[in-house]
Amino acid sequence: MAKLDLFKFVPFRLNRLGAEVSAALSSEYRERYGLDIPEWRVIATLGFRKEACSAQYIAQCTRTHKSTISRAVTALLERHLLERVENEDDRREFRLRLTRKGTMLYEDLIPSLLRREQEILGCLSAQERKDFARLLGKIEDSLGLVQTSRPMSEIEAY
Amino acid sequence: MAKLDLFKFVPFRLNRLGAEVSAALSSEYRERYGLDIPEWRVIATLGFRKEACSAQYIAQCTRTHKSTISRAVTALLERHLLERVENEDDRREFRLRLTRKGTMLYEDLIPSLLRREQEILGCLSAQERKDFARLLGKIEDSLGLVQTSRPMSEIEAY
DNA sequence: GCGAGATAGTCTCACTTGCAACTATCTAAA
DNA sequence: TTTAGATAGTTGCAAGTGAGACTATCTCGC
Numbered sequence: 001m002a003k004l005d006l007f008k009f010v011p012f013r014l015n016r017l018g019a020e021v022s023a024a025l026s027s028e029y030r031e032r033y034g035l036d037i038p039e040w041r042v043i044a045t046l047g048f049r050k051e052a053c054s055a056q057y058i059a060q061c062t063r064t065h066k067s068t069i070s071r072a073v074t075a076l077l078e079r080h081l082l083e084r085v086e087n088e089d090d091r092r093e094f095r096l097r098l099t100r101k102g103t104m105l106y107e108d109l110i111p112s113l114l115r116r117e118q119e120i121l122g123c124l125s126a127q128e129r130k131d132f133a134r135l136l137g138k139i140e141d142s143l144g145l146v147q148t149s150r151p152m153s154e155i156e157a158y
Numbered sequence: 159m160a161k162l163d164l165f166k167f168v169p170f171r172l173n174r175l176g177a178e179v180s181a182a183l184s185s186e187y188r189e190r191y192g193l194d195i196p197e198w199r200v201i202a203t204l205g206f207r208k209e210a211c212s213a214q215y216i217a218q219c220t221r222t223h224k225s226t227i228s229r230a231v232t233a234l235l236e237r238h239l240l241e242r243v244e245n246e247d248d249r250r251e252f253r254l255r256l257t258r259k260g261t262m263l264y265e266d267l268i269p270s271l272l273r274r275e276q277e278i279l280g281c282l283s284a285q286e287r288k289d290f291a292r293l294l295g296k297i298e299d300s301l302g303l304v305q306t307s308r309p310m311s312e313i314e315a316y
Numbered sequence: 317g318c319g320a321g322a323t324a325g326t327c328t329c330a331c332t333t334g335c336a337a338c339t340a341t342c343t344a345a346a
Numbered sequence: 347t348t349t350a351g352a353t354a355g356t357t358g359c360a361a362g363t364g365a366g367a368c369t370a371t372c373t374c375g376c
Contacts, residue, residue: 002268006202006220010275011183013294016221018176020301025169036362044164056324062164063174065364070325092324092371110160117168123300124293132293135286136171142281143178194332214354223334228355250341250354 025116029109038064038072043081043098047106052085052095063145081105183274187267196222196230201239201256205264210243210253221303239263 006012022037029035035043041062046053055073059066073096076082081102084094098106121129164170180195187193193201199220204211213231217224231254234240239260242252256264279287 002265002272003206004202004268004272005206006199008291009202009271010279010291010294011179011271012199012202012220013298014172015176015180016303017294017298017301018173020221020303021169022173024301038363041164041170044162044167044170048161048163054324062170063178066325067327067365068363070327071363074326090324090372094325107160110162113162113167113169114160120297120301121168123296128293128296131289132297133166133168135282135290135293136168136175138281138286139278139290140171140175143175143182143278145174145178196333212354224355225335225357226333228357229333232356248342248354252355 021120024120025113028112028116032112033105033109036072038068039076042069042072042076042096043102043106043109046082046096046098047103047110052097054087054093055096056093058096076102179278182278183271186270186274190270191263191267194230196226197234200227200230200234200254201260201264201267204240204254204256205261205268210255212245212251213254214251216254234260 029040045058055069059069083099084096087093087095184195187198203216213227217227241257242254245251245253
């Protein structure tokens with residue numbers, strides 16, 4: 001008779017761990033700045049990339065639905081953490097970039113988030129962390145998840 | 159200036175991977191049996207453990223909110239995949255167990271789910287899979303996630 | 317230049333889920 | 347025995363999210 005131990009089943013474990021880690025991290029930017037996960041993703045994408053980029057680009061590379069990104073962008077615009085400029089070449093899209101205030105928030109948040117990441121990975125040795133990142137990368141690759149920052153043109157349709 | 163590359167940031171990667179893998183797997187039981195994730199978790203827990211157990215127990219060990227489990231149990235009862243019997247020792251709780259129909263569904267589903275798991279892990283060598291499972295386990299342990307089936311009495315409050 | 321189809325972004329709708337209140341029941345202590 | 351507090355399970359409500367329709371704009375082929 002077939003059996004499946006949920007606690008040894010990798011898909012379940014990844015889902016549970018992803019939710020857990022995400023909850024731990026998001027409490028950081030939610031409590032300090034009232035940001036939710038989509039809003040944080042927008043800020044993180046714009047903060048890391050120097051150039052302004054479109055909402056569509058952010059949706060694609062964070063794998064978040066465009067309507068979710070749209071709502072996050074609206075909220076951030078209202079809080080003046082973001083500004084958008086019309087793109088003269090294509091008037092359907094807007095170029096988004098962090099305001100000075102948004103950049104300050106981003107830079108203020110990074111150290112504590114990196115610290116939390118290190119806490120989560122603190123149970124692993126340096127070598128194990130490298131191995132874990134490498135194995136994660138292999139799985140991401142095989143599932144076609146975007147793994148590194150790439151120019152917009154290389155990101156295939158979502 | 160502080161920088162954080164979202165694509166190298168483990169919490170983001172785990173969350174994205176967890177969502178992706180979960181979506182890939184859930185399409186299997188959704189399309190074949192119209193089950194959603196909470197319903198599948200109830201069935202998986204009861205199918206693996208021989209003894210009947212309470213909704214509370216399922217909620218705790220799958221780390222799913224008790225109201226979500228309650229709704230899943232109601233739906234499964236209506237479909238006659240589950241039955242519940244009053245617990246004479248404690249009339250607040252019910253003992254849940256799969257019906258014959260539920261057991262058949264469970265056993266029918268297992269092979270394809272295990273196959274999908276293997277597809278996802280197919281990019282790793284046998285040794286890498288072992289390593290990955292071990293590292294996952296270390297992180298789960300350090301975060302206090304339940305990792306193996308344990309008697310109900312040992313599971314601390316959610 | 318014009319029309320068909322594609323794309324960026326917004327908005328409405330339906331669905332899911334977590335929270336918290338609620339009922340019923342249990343436990344322990346006065 | 348009574349009462350206060352804990353616990354199992356259910357339910358109403360509010361918030362968040364994806365699907366898909368919609369508008370405006372772009373592109374390509376004629």
